[in-house]
Amino acid sequence: MGNEFKLNVNSDLENLTSIADFITSSTRELGLSEKGVFQLQLAVDEVAANIILHGYTHQTGPIHLTIWKENDKIIIQIQDRGEPFNPLEADEPDLQAPLEERSPGGLGIHFLKTVTDSVHYQFKDGKNILTLIKTLD
Template structure:
């Protein structure tokens, strides 16, 4: 493990700028270019905002974001103790359909699938754990 960092946020979308700064710092440490950093930031923000919006329907809760970098991967683990939800079982969005023909939702996970190399969901000790990894290419 070359690097690891942790951030805890309340389920409040006002905290997204703090999340973006955290992801930028992690990606910079991993030596990623600006374009890749922006894409990863978008994927992580999408996943975290979904947790903020849906995990705690009855009030406040926290979202934990752990980042790890080794020689091959950049990994983010997003965890919460909210409502169980596995975004990986969501069907692929048919992007060939027009916006009017598509069912609502699913574009966020579609976006995350496009940007990240692996996505894994587990429910452990009453927590949702969503792991998003990106292969780091050496320059």
């Protein structure tokens, strides 16, 4: 599997900076372009913020991030023990509707799907496991 980077943090908004720094340094070391680094940093920030704000509704808990490279792909796996939630089943936002008619939320998931090559979700052994895959450019 080559280089593998791991970060374990508590689900606290104060840890978003640590997560962003981890994504930036790890993906750079694995050879991702600056544009790709920025895109993944924003995507993972969105996922982590949603875990913190919505996944752990009545308590805090762990967020585990693992990043590695397989051939020409960067893989980021995000695990948490919050409420089960498959972001791939969320409704697509209506990007054509006027702003005042749009319902809040949903753009982060849309962005996540846009900046990665694929996103996979599973709930296994009491854990949400979200896997993001981005091809090196």
